[in-house]
Amino acid sequence: MAFRKVPEPSYDKDVNKILKKYIRARELIIMELLRLVETGGDKTRVNQQASLLRQVDFIIKDLDGSVQTTIEEGILSNFKEGQAVLAYSVGDYKTLSEATENVAFSMLSRSTIDTILSDTFDDLLAATALTSKRTKRIVRRVVQEQMKNDMARARGRKIMKKGILEELTKQGLSKSIKEEGFVGIVDRKGRKWELNRYVDMVVRSKYKQARVEGMRIKALEEGYDLAVISTHGAKDACRNYEGMIISMNGTTPGYPTYSELRASNKIFHPNCKHTLYPIRSEEVLTDEELRQSEKQLSNFKKS
Structure with missing residues (x-):
């Protein structure tokens, strides 16, 4: 699908x-x-x-x-x-x-x-x-x-x-x-x-x-549990999270959670345009979407 x-x-x-x-x-x-x-x-x-x-x-x-x-x-x-x-x-x-x-x-x-x-x-x-x-x-x-x-x-x-x-x-x-x-x-x-x-x-x-x-x-x-953060071409700190796969409720190991990211105030802050696209699994994503998520996750873990 x-x-x-x-x-x-x-x-x-x-x-x-x-x-x-x-x-x-x-x-x-x-x-x-x-x-x-x-x-x-x-x-x-x-x-x-x-x-x-x-x-x-x-x-x-x-x-x-x-x-x-x-x-x-x-x-x-x-x-x-x-x-x-x-x-x-x-x-x-x-x-x-x-x-x-x-x-x-x-x-x-x-x-x-x-x-x-x-x-x-x-x-x-x-x-x-x-x-x-x-x-x-x-x-x-x-x-x-x-x-x-x-x-x-x-x-x-x-x-x-x-x-x-x-x-x-x-x-x-x-x-x-x-x-x-x-x-x-x-x-x-x-x-x-x-x-x-x-x-x-x-x-x-x-x-x-x-x-x-x-x-x-x-x-x-x-x-x-999984969702992808929407992409809007953000110029602020939100740009570091666009296209990233995250865990909505923290039940999938290896992914940052929605609550964790919201608490950082770097994304999902007041007036933030970003939303979540829920997915059944990573398999529904294209190779390009997976690469984008992996890139963002890699940078997130280094920060």
Whole structure:
């Protein structure tokens, strides 16, 4: 039987659908802030601040719930596809659609899916919790600066800080919320990840992980283990692994395992394009494919 390659799907549509939810949440918060800025009177503004802080909580909570539902569907779909890809690639079914129709989740499958979902939600909830905290800080700062501005005007004075007035415009508020509020994480080097960029990375990596885990669980259950790493002409460290035969679950001696390679962060890292092509055995590969794998394995063992 020939070597069946099933390319990894594009996640752009799903990622963009999720990102739109975050963009909408950001716009809602900016709209509420603008109403606050346009309101006059210290007492009214303080009351509206309290209301807006509650509204931020509501917007973020609604965002988390909506994203969670979409993520659950996406991870389940990708895990199921991974299982179908394994069954089709090793020749158990004639078509991928036929393999998909016959996918059945085992206890191990459900446990693995639950773990991926839990990890994904932990990452995203931590990011939105930070966003909520930083956004509320901006709300309090805006209220304080607006009250100072009102007081100065009442006394016939002008605030000299041009930056403060600029921040209280729609453009200024949008910039503050984006750069200071909607921060996904702050990494160990102190770098801020914009929330949209962070969510993009998390969703893509978790969807890919779900697909690979679907393959690995199915392979373990059906008695298969070998796979070939896809080739994309990579320029980074990934190029040293393209075309290499690996062990998906560590049951075949002499081959590096998927878990080992993923832990190295040299391949299968976030945003990595590489996937696995499961095979029944080395016999389905051409002489050229075998030579490529042997070359990569030889270099890997020397490193």
